[in-house]
Amino acid sequence: MPSQIAKGAAVPGCAKIDPILIADNVRRQFGGNVAVDVEHVEIPRGLITALIGPNGAGKTTFFNLLTGFDQPNSGDWTFDGVKLAGVPAFKVARMGMVRTFQLTKSLNMITVMENMRLGAQKQPGENLLRALIRPLWKRNEDAITARAVELLTRFKLDAKSDDFAASLSGGQRKLLEMARALMTQPRLVMLDEPMAGVNPALTQSLLEHIRGLKNEGMTVLFVEHDMHMVRNISDWVIVMAEGKIVAEGPPNEVMKNPAVIDAYLGAHHDTDLGAEKQAKGN
Amino acid sequence: MDLILGNAISWLFQPITAAYALAAIGIALHFGFTGLLNFGQAVFMAVCAYGFSISVKFFHLGFWPAVGVAVIASIAMAFLLGIPTLRLRSDYLAIVTIAAAEVFRFIVSTTSAQPVTGGPQGLNQYSDGFYAMNPIPVGHYKFWVWDFNQDDLFAIVVSWLVVTVFAILLAILIRSPWGRVIKGIREDEDAVRSLGKNVYSYKMQSLVVGGLMGTFAGILFVLPTSVQPGNYGTTLTFYIWTILLLGGASTVIGSIVGAMIFWSLLSLTGDLLSTGVDNGTITFLTQNQVGAIRFMLVGIALMLLVIFRPQGIFGNKKELYFNA
Numbered sequence: 001m002p003s004q005i006a007k008g009a010a011v012p013g014c015a016k017i018d019p020i021l022i023a024d025n026v027r028r029q030f031g032g033n034v035a036v037d038v039e040h041v042e043i044p045r046g047l048i049t050a051l052i053g054p055n056g057a058g059k060t061t062f063f064n065l066l067t068g069f070d071q072p073n074s075g076d077w078t079f080d081g082v083k084l085a086g087v088p089a090f091k092v093a094r095m096g097m098v099r100t101f102q103l104t105k106s107l108n109m110i111t112v113m114e115n116m117r118l119g120a121q122k123q124p125g126e127n128l129l130r131a132l133i134r135p136l137w138k139r140n141e142d143a144i145t146a147r148a149v150e151l152l153t154r155f156k157l158d159a160k161s162d163d164f165a166a167s168l169s170g171g172q173r174k175l176l177e178m179a180r181a182l183m184t185q186p187r188l189v190m191l192d193e194p195m196a197g198v199n200p201a202l203t204q205s206l207l208e209h210i211r212g213l214k215n216e217g218m219t220v221l222f223v224e225h226d227m228h229m230v231r232n233i234s235d236w237v238i239v240m241a242e243g244k245i246v247a248e249g250p251p252n253e254v255m256k257n258p259a260v261i262d263a264y265l266g267a268h269h270d271t272d273l274g275a276e277k278q279a280k281g282n
Numbered sequence: 283m284d285l286i287l288g289n290a291i292s293w294l295f296q297p298i299t300a301a302y303a304l305a306a307i308g309i310a311l312h313f314g315f316t317g318l319l320n321f322g323q324a325v326f327m328a329v330c331a332y333g334f335s336i337s338v339k340f341f342h343l344g345f346w347p348a349v350g351v352a353v354i355a356s357i358a359m360a361f362l363l364g365i366p367t368l369r370l371r372s373d374y375l376a377i378v379t380i381a382a383a384e385v386f387r388f389i390v391s392t393t394s395a396q397p398v399t400g401g402p403q404g405l406n407q408y409s410d411g412f413y414a415m416n417p418i419p420v421g422h423y424k425f426w427v428w429d430f431n432q433d434d435l436f437a438i439v440v441s442w443l444v445v446t447v448f449a450i451l452l453a454i455l456i457r458s459p460w461g462r463v464i465k466g467i468r469e470d471e472d473a474v475r476s477l478g479k480n481v482y483s484y485k486m487q488s489l490v491v492g493g494l495m496g497t498f499a500g501i502l503f504v505l506p507t508s509v510q511p512g513n514y515g516t517t518l519t520f521y522i523w524t525i526l527l528l529g530g531a532s533t534v535i536g537s538i539v540g541a542m543i544f545w546s547l548l549s550l551t552g553d554l555l556s557t558g559v560d561n562g563t564i565t566f567l568t569q570n571q572v573g574a575i576r577f578m579l580v581g582i583a584l585m586l587l588v589i590f591r592p593q594g595i596f597g598n599k600k601e602l603y604f605n606a
Binding site for chain 2: 090115
């Protein structure tokens, strides 16, 4: 039975029924090393897609290319029908395609609230001359603040809103970065390892937040190494290895794919190495 | 003793102090708020000093058109420095600005440029247009140990008015959403870029506005004195940086108070030492050594300040806890 997401069989580079992002022949070389060489990939709209693969597979580079933080040697990609190749990063973000970073980028010496406000778009006070005349941007600022308070409450950071972002814990910074990205009111949220360095207690709430994004109609694309998370929340999984897409499909089917197991999970992916050692010791 | 104290206190409100304060406010915008390492504030001051004085002396422009020329020259200089460097890491701006300041100083002091720039002698007598606007009646104005003529008083009043206007302007800017964006850029450019802000444009705006403050500082600097190429060396830039760090880099008021303290302290130590040498209290120094010694003493005072109060006088200690 064909899945409801892909048009045909779930093969690498398959067409989707309703794609939001389509990339063709995206290639990035660093010297002789081909970091990314994606022939064709489509990201389904309104769903959670996981991008997995071993270290050095080119996932983050691919993220950087799609969001304008790096320029490919060749390739084209469209977001909601708009060509994005060569578009600078800030314009990509304005179009509604926002990203977070593998190494969290909280803006440390400004407060949590100011971090949030910075995510808002179309604030007239960000223009140098209008900034001088408060009435021109005050009303807009109040609306932005109200939205920020709402998001901070949802991410349980409201008590911290007047503290410097530097005073937050690593996990809280991840939450802040995600909340700040949401301030841009995106259509596609790209999360680069949202779970890295987050303790198990916080993982559950982060998962809920990501599911929440989908419920609000946003598309989510995330890079992750945590297989439980991938299995838990993703609707579709794309596997990269050595810069190429090697497999894609619904999570349960992809995990069984021998190519994926070889490339990424390894033969012992289901055995608990710690427990095994213990058993031997006894 | 009254005279020594009076001298030191008079440095609190000299036009030169105002000029340094304003130049430091410009650097506060560049470094303290945007994170741009501008090690060439001297070039903004020099470009405008020459732009202004050459316009008056050579092209016989009036005061205001000459100020206009200085402003245009300063904006052009900001673009010249910013276009190649602002896409790169902040270190490159530091290298380019410090080099530009030196290059400019050497160009204007060459003898072949003498007919226009005055060469190593510099330029003077271009301030008539400014003093012609003086509404203060001719006379001597005495306060305590000071005695000003109408022109001194006018220069003092105008200088501090200009400083106040720019300080208020910067205070408004950094509390606005515009200020939020540039502070974000100081913390992490890529994060701000990922939120849809044109980082390059904001850095350029900051460079231009801070440079303009340097420009007006340059005019205040030369109005009561003369344009000397030797004044625009790296020492000028480093004094301004000292003043900025003394007051606190991410503050507005810090630059003003920093300039006042810096110049008063310099005057006080110099006067105390030379009086001591004169009346025989200090026997191990000669009058010629006093000039150098006072800079050493000020240097020690600044070192102590940076060690025991690294955020500057008005800085927020909290901001440093996290950087450590």
